[in-house]
Amino acid sequence: MLFNSLAYLIFFPAVVSLFFLLPHRFRWIMLLGASYYFYLSWKAEYLVLILFSTLLSYYCALQIEQRPNARKAWLWLSILGNLSVLFFFKYFNFLGEATQSLLSAVQIDIVPPYLDFLLPVGISFYTFQTLSYTIDIYRGQQKAERHLGLYALYVSFFPQLVAGPIERSGNLLPQFKTRQVLRYESIASGVQQMLWGFFKKLVVADRLALYVNEIYADPQQFSGLTLLLATILFSFQIYCDFSAYSDIAIGTARCMGYDLMENFRRPYFARSVAEFWRRWHISLSTWFRDYLYIPLGGNRVSVPRWYLNLLIVFLVSGLWHGANWTFVFWGGLHALYLIGSLLVGSFGERFSQSADRISHPSQRGAGRGSQASLLRRTHHQSTNAIRRYGMQTISILFTYSLVLFAWIFFRAETLGDAFYVVGKILDFSGPVYYQGFFLIHLVYSFLAIAILMGVELYQEYGKKFTLLVFAGRNHLQYAMLVVAILLLGVFDGGQFIYFQF
Amino acid sequence: MTTADSHTAPALRKLLLRGGSFMLLLILLDISIGWGLKHWYFQQQSGKYHRISYALQETEAEMLFVGTSHAVRHFIPEIFTDSLGLSGYNLGARGQHLYYCDAMLDAILARYTPKAIVINIDRDLFYAEGNYDKLSDLKPYYWDIPILQAHLQQRGPFEQYLLCSGLYTYNSTIIHLLRYTAKPQPDFAGYLPLDKRLPEAYQAEKADQSGNDFVASKAQISLLEQRIQQAQQAGSKVYLVISPIVSGDWIRNRQLEDMAKRLNVPFWNYSQDQDLIRKNLYFGDEIHLNHAGAQIFSRKVAQQIKQYTSALHHE
Numbered sequence: 104m105l106f107n108s109l110a111y112l113i114f115f116p117a118v119v120s121l122f123f124l125l126p127h128r129f130r131w132i133m134l135l136g137a138s139y140y141f142y143l144s145w146k147a148e149y150l151v152l153i154l155f156s157t158l159l160s161y162y163c164a165l166q167i168e169q170r171p172n173a174r175k176a177w178l179w180l181s182i183l184g185n186l187s188v189l190f191f192f193k194y195f196n197f198l199g200e201a202t203q204s205l206l207s208a209v210q211i212d213i214v215p216p217y218l219d220f221l222l223p224v225g226i227s228f229y230t231f232q233t234l235s236y237t238i239d240i241y242r243g244q245q246k247a248e249r250h251l252g253l254y255a256l257y258v259s260f261f262p263q264l265v266a267g268p269i270e271r272s273g274n275l276l277p278q279f280k281t282r283q284v285l286r287y288e289s290i291a292s293g294v295q296q297m298l299w300g301f302f303k304k305l306v307v308a309d310r311l312a313l314y315v316n317e318i319y320a321d322p323q324q325f326s327g328l329t330l331l332l333a334t335i336l337f338s339f340q341i342y343c344d345f346s347a348y349s350d351i352a353i354g355t356a357r358c359m360g361y362d363l364m365e366n367f368r369r370p371y372f373a374r375s376v377a378e379f380w381r382r383w384h385i386s387l388s389t390w391f392r393d394y395l396y397i398p399l400g401g402n403r404v405s406v407p408r409w410y411l412n413l414l415i416v417f418l419v420s421g422l423w424h425g426a427n428w429t430f431v432f433w434g435g436l437h438a439l440y441l442i443g444s445l446l447v448g449s450f451g452e453r454f455s456q457s458a459d460r461i462s463h464p465s466q467r468g469a470g471r472g473s474q475a476s477l478l479r480r481t482h483h484q485s486t487n488a489i490r491r492y493g494m495q496t497i498s499i500l501f502t503y504s505l506v507l508f509a510w511i512f513f514r515a516e517t518l519g520d521a522f523y524v525v526g527k528i529l530d531f532s533g534p535v536y537y538q539g540f541f542l543i544h545l546v547y548s549f550l551a552i553a554i555l556m557g558v559e560l561y562q563e564y565g566k567k568f569t570l571l572v573f574a575g576r577n578h579l580q581y582a583m584l585v586v587a588i589l590l591l592g593v594f595d596g597g598q599f600i601y602f603q604f
Numbered sequence: 605m606t607t608a609d610s611h612t613a614p615a616l617r618k619l620l621l622r623g624g625s626f627m628l629l630l631i632l633l634d635i636s637i638g639w640g641l642k643h644w645y646f647q648q649q650s651g652k653y654h655r656i657s658y659a660l661q662e663t664e665a666e667m668l669f670v671g672t673s674h675a676v677r678h679f680i681p682e683i684f685t686d687s688l689g690l691s692g693y694n695l696g697a698r699g700q701h702l703y704y705c706d707a708m709l710d711a712i713l714a715r716y717t718p719k720a721i722v723i724n725i726d727r728d729l730f731y732a733e734g735n736y737d738k739l740s741d742l743k744p745y746y747w748d749i750p751i752l753q754a755h756l757q758q759r760g761p762f763e764q765y766l767l768c769s770g771l772y773t774y775n776s777t778i779i780h781l782l783r784y785t786a787k788p789q790p791d792f793a794g795y796l797p798l799d800k801r802l803p804e805a806y807q808a809e810k811a812d813q814s815g816n817d818f819v820a821s822k823a824q825i826s827l828l829e830q831r832i833q834q835a836q837q838a839g840s841k842v843y844l845v846i847s848p849i850v851s852g853d854w855i856r857n858r859q860l861e862d863m864a865k866r867l868n869v870p871f872w873n874y875s876q877d878q879d880l881i882r883k884n885l886y887f888g889d890e891i892h893l894n895h896a897g898a899q900i901f902s903r904k905v906a907q908q909i910k911q912y913t914s915a916l917h918h919e
Contacts, residue, residue, distance in 0.1 A: 109762040123612075284611050287618040538889070546779050578622075582630045586637060589771035590778065595737045 138261035149223040160233035197426030225265030268386035283360030293357035300350030305592030308344035374498035638770010651784030665693035671724030681793040687906035694794030707755035730820035798888030811852035852881035
């Protein structure tokens with residue numbers, strides 16, 4: 104069941120109403136049933152995989168706690184068991200093809216077996232959730248959950264089951280045990296966030312997809328400027344598509360009183376690639392930080408090892424997104440950005456410190472207290488502010504350019520296509536493709552991006568923008584958002600991009 | 605009563621009151637904005653929506669031209685009128701596919717019977733099997749033209765309920781409405797001339813001369829066949845035409861050729877027409893004739909229809 108389907112518009116209020124109508128002790132049963140039904144509506148057979156993953160991690164966690172001598176073995180059983188399912192369904196064919204390519208380079212021809220089935224929806228997300236649970240138990244950071252039903256609900260909680268946020272047991276499980284009370288503010292705020300998510304998905308992402316998909320389906324047919332435009336549009340499409348899912352998930356959960364973690368924080372306002380990763384897919388970034396980067400030693404190792412750790416984390420992150428070299432390259436590129444920024448950063452810091460030392464003597468030389476010095480100080484402050492905002496803008500644009508470049512590899516079907524697009528974009532050849540009805544889509548696209556960025560700019564630099572507060576005088580604003588969705592949205596039931604991961 | 609319970613009743617009351625008033629506001633906005641858009645839509649004097657409205661509700665042209673962008677760019681009704689003495693209207697639509705053409709023909713045939721229908725056959729007509737999204741252009745007519753309801757309901761099980769919303773009905777129309785209100789489009793009985801030409805230096809790709817069938821599913825061909833039969837039974841003469849593209853690709857589909865034979869429908873393939881292919885002068889882009897090319901093409905098709913009908917009379 105898709106969030107952006109009418110079926111969900113019936114399912115959601117029905118579940119929330121039932122949730123508050125039922126006594127607390129029965130709510131988990133209803134939520135678990137609803138979550139499994141939500142998942143079953145894709146492909147019933149794959150429910151077996153969730154059940155397997157749930158039972159394995161549940162049992163292993165209990166064993167880790169109860170058998171101190173064998174806790175490591177139980178941890179590895181859980182990790183390998185869950186990862187092997189993920190590997191089998193997601194990476195088996197990829198590994199086969201990679202092996203075939205490798206061997207053909209040394210004149211050995213093999214035909215690897217090919218498994219022809221669909222990737223189970225959300226497998227990467229719930230597998231990571233179960234892994235974090237057992238690792239937390241092993242580390243002693245969490246107590247193993249005795250209640251199988253509640254644990255199963257943690258793994259399969261429908262709002263975030265298929266595309267995150269990847270929740271931690273420490274955050275979600277205690278909330279399931281707390282009796283949630285119907286609160287107007289929670290429902291208002293939840294619906295508000297859901298509506299913003301629907302706007303991002305239907306008005307922005309799905310509209311941009313119409314142009315982007317056309318261009319990237321056959322990049323050889325289009326000019327460099329067209330490919331550049333399509334890549335820029337894709338950067339907004341992927342952001343809106345994915346963050347919309349998180350918004351709807353968080354909003355849905357909040358209506359029932361549950362707080363899921365924030366997953367996106369206006370990533371295109373990041374002033375460095377490191378900051379981008381603190382704003383983009385936060386639940387995955389923090390997962391990799393806690394369960395891969397830090398165990399590898401993080402930054403508390405030699406500098407070359409630190410860089411290697413970053414490279415490993417980002418390559419694995421790329422592979423997590425998809426079984427394709429394009430994703431691995433995308434991850435590697437981000438690792439290189441980070442390593443590059445670390446190398447340049449230390450030099451940049453020394454440079455700015457020396458620049459400060461040059462500018463300070465003249466200030467010290469100015470007489471204190473005189474009107475002239477006050478004017479000079481005011482002038483100096485305003486010049487500094489302009490310089491600061493200028494530098495911020497340049498940093499944001501530079502970071503966006505780096506991220507944009509990497510998106511080419513994320514979007515392209517093959518590495519060959521990606522390199523072709525890179526080569527073509529760099530020659531800035533025209534003209535821009537806007538034949539026929541694509542011109543109209545482009546107009547709608549720019550309008551949608553302008554609204555999105557206007558809101559995000561206000562959120563980033565203005566006062567907290569409670570977009571359309573579901574209360575009294577702001578009814579009209581909220582209703583206008585629905586009007587915008589109905590009037591400008593694309594209603595073809597397009598899937599969320601991250602479902603494929 | 606627990607503290608939690610004591611919170612629930614006021615919260616529920618607040619939710620119902622504010623939620624209810626919000627829904628009421630939303631309904632009012634939907635009705636009022638929807639009404640405004642409907643008025644604006646049906647007041648259009650030119651452009652895409654005017655052409656759809658005119659075709660569905662007003663035209664009584666004796667000859668209709670149906671198809672995708674190739675149809676709308678390639679058939680000049682005026683030339684057919686001059687040559688055959690039949691008034692004409694071009695129903696072709698850019699970016700459209702078979703389902704839209706089928707729905708248009710169904711609605712028009714229910715209203716009156718044109719003497720002749722020329723259907724332009726191309727790859728785009730049979731593109732995206734099972735994708736009924738593009739029928740959205742016909743949403744504003746759902747309640748006024750009942751025969752379209754079955755077509756539009758193929759978009760999804762909830763379509764009829766969604767179409768109770770004025771906003772949804774006029775979804776994604778606003779830019780077109782603004783565009784043609786600000787800059788009315790000249791009307792040539794539905795025909796849209798392409799007033800540009802490919803650069804002389806443009807080198808068309810090597811022609812695909814394999815003669816392989818372009819993709820058209822059995823279901824799509826069957827749908828077209830049923831509509832042609834309906835038109836024939838009503839008394840319309842149907843012609844199928846394949847237009848040329850600049851590269852000179854041999855565009856064909858044997859199943860469609862067989863269908864045409866079965867139904868005794870003339871099927872003329874101009875994809876190899878030496879007067880037009882590989883002549884940049886007559887093309888506005890790689891796949892569409894410009895106005896000069898459309899004039900030549902329309903005269904050729906009109907002449908062929910003339911010859912065909914006079915041959916029939918002699919028989």
